[in-house]
Amino acid sequence: MIPPAETIDYHAQSPEVSERFTKLKERPVVLSVDDLTKVFPSRNGDVTALKSVDFEVYRREFMCVIGPSGCGKSTLIRILAGLETETSGAVLLDGNPVAGPGPDRGMVFQSYTLFPWLTVKQNVMFGPKMAGHKEAGVEADARQWIELVGLSQFENSYPHQLSGGMKQRVAIARALANRPRILLMDEPFGALDAQTRAQMQSYLLQIWRNLDITILFITHDLDEAIYLADRILVLKANPGEVDEILEVPVPRPRNLDQFIEPEFIATKHHINQLIHPESERHQDNLPFPRMTPLGDDVE
């Protein structure tokens, strides 16, 4: 019997979980975001997309960023990747300020960004070749990354021959081939169907665990965030501010059965409360008069 979500305190962590977070915070900080603000100038006055965002990502941490649409999630990750510049504040990677995009921060986009004129293998080799590494070594390395994402038999296929999930797996391999300090993922599974998405989530968790990489993952899907993350950063909209950084009490290794466990549900309930306050939710109740559109007798 599952108790009602409201009655569970998601803060209540089991001893192993709380020990895990203590250890996590002892690790070195990979990415540090310091008082980050982004203002977009527009004709109708400036729009503040992000306001004083402050957080750290620790080594080997899996962090998810979640928030209502328009809260600046994408702006945040684009600034971290160096594709946009911040208005004020700083982004530090291993303590050094970030300027512009670079191979030390791998990025996986929501849209498919494989180069259509390159084969799977050539796509994975792209980053190392840009860095000027030797062809032979790069190719052997690329083969390993492709094997890691389970696409060895497709290494000579072109992207248009792959399914959406396969494309994103190649995109992950391509980003990892540069051996980045952190992997930034901007709703990478957003365009996939539910089954493929669940499969991709498990793949990602496996890769993360086996390679000990650090991941910052943006999503608008609560289940996805709770299933994947160590910690979840909840952003508030207008302006985008950090609402809360919460520690997910669900033990690892994760599996899909945990979706109905009390910790999972309580965490989800808590985030839901943050994103959709009580007052807002009740406005959704539409009047619902009784109708018989099919014309049959209604008992």
Place this chain on the structure above:
Amino acid sequence: MSGLGKDAREPWFAVRRELSPKRATVLTVISFALPLLIWSAVSYLPFLWHPDVQLQLSAHRKDVATVYVAGDRVSKGFFPEFQSAVRKQNEELKEQLASEDPLDGASESSVRRANKKVLRHLAPLLIKNRWLKDDQNTDDEAIYHAWGEIASGENTLKRPALSEENIAIVQENWKAMSAIAPNYDSDLFISVPLFSLVPQGKASNPDYLPAPDRVLMTGVKIFNIPAEGGRPSMIQRVGHSLQIVFGGFLLAALVGVPIGVVCGTYPFFSRLIEPFTDFFRYMPAPTFSTLLVAIFLANDAPKIALVFIGTFFQLVLVVSNTTRRLDMPLLEAAQTLGASQRQLLAKVVVPGILPSLYDDLRILLGWAWTWLVIAELVGVKSGLTEFIETQGRFRNFDLVFPVIILIGLIGFFTDQILSLVKGLVFPYTDDGPKASSHPIVKTVLFIPRLIKRLISKSQPDAA
């Protein structure tokens, strides 16, 4: 075969629903057959249009300066007038012959000259009936003999036939002629005026719409005329025209593509180059023709320059637009993978736009073709256009048509081949390399396939 029944249940007209490959092929065939059919119908069905009468037999009218010969076209309205004028002339001659002075004051020699004309008016009809050879139209002896045969009923003209009225006139004239000399003798030639044959003709279209068979025949003929003196053969003309088109186009592409790519990549160059290019392209290329002749003198240089001007400015704008349309996320992804600014241009922008660039150049090659005719009129006329111009002035439209159609065919097939090749050059695009499913290839193979199917159907046990 099992698919046939299913296909039959599909509607032919449904909003944005793809037709089956078989139906698509059939429609492609019809798309070409239909205009050809209309052209044939208008040409071969005498009750369709045919506003003119083409003379098979002409006549000379006294005191009228305009001379019509067999083969000329007169309007349907005028033809009966022409006939009745000749009949009236014959009536008057009859009265004159019955009067005191049958020669009406004319000299014997002028009457003989007029009589010879009357005699020879029958020649075109005789040639058509193959009684005479093509070059015998002034062979008076043979013509005289033919008059005799017709008058005696020994032989009759069939295709085309001589009208009853004219046979009577032939007999009457022959009576007078044979009384003087049964065989042709220029010394004894009749000096009594003869009756004129009444003009005959058949309904026809104006000369600017020759029939398909005629266009095909002249097409074959003009291609077999070898080069002679200063006049190049048709093949040489085609080669020359291709040189102008491709010369101008390749030059424009060679200079324009890099400029367009750079404009599409760097806003700096876009702002610097595109506004003026945009302005320049509105100045029609032909307006520069005299200027180009002044700069590049005669021969091919100003022609190629005209094709260049007509294509280049358009090309720069099209290519820069194509470059700008490259997916931004691809460029961003490349940057997060560590590509430098220079690597972005060489390793992402250029390979990324190649398939679209290929399509652009295909379309722009079509543009270059449209400038060909004007370019070939610049300075010294040349190539296919010179032929069209010259023959068109003489109203030899049956010679003009094959050349116009040929230009269309060259352009069309170049484009189709290029679109086929695209699949081979860019195997990663979705319109990949499946030559056999290409509509034009299927259309070309349609007839042989149909025959094959009919054969296999008629021999079910062959397998």
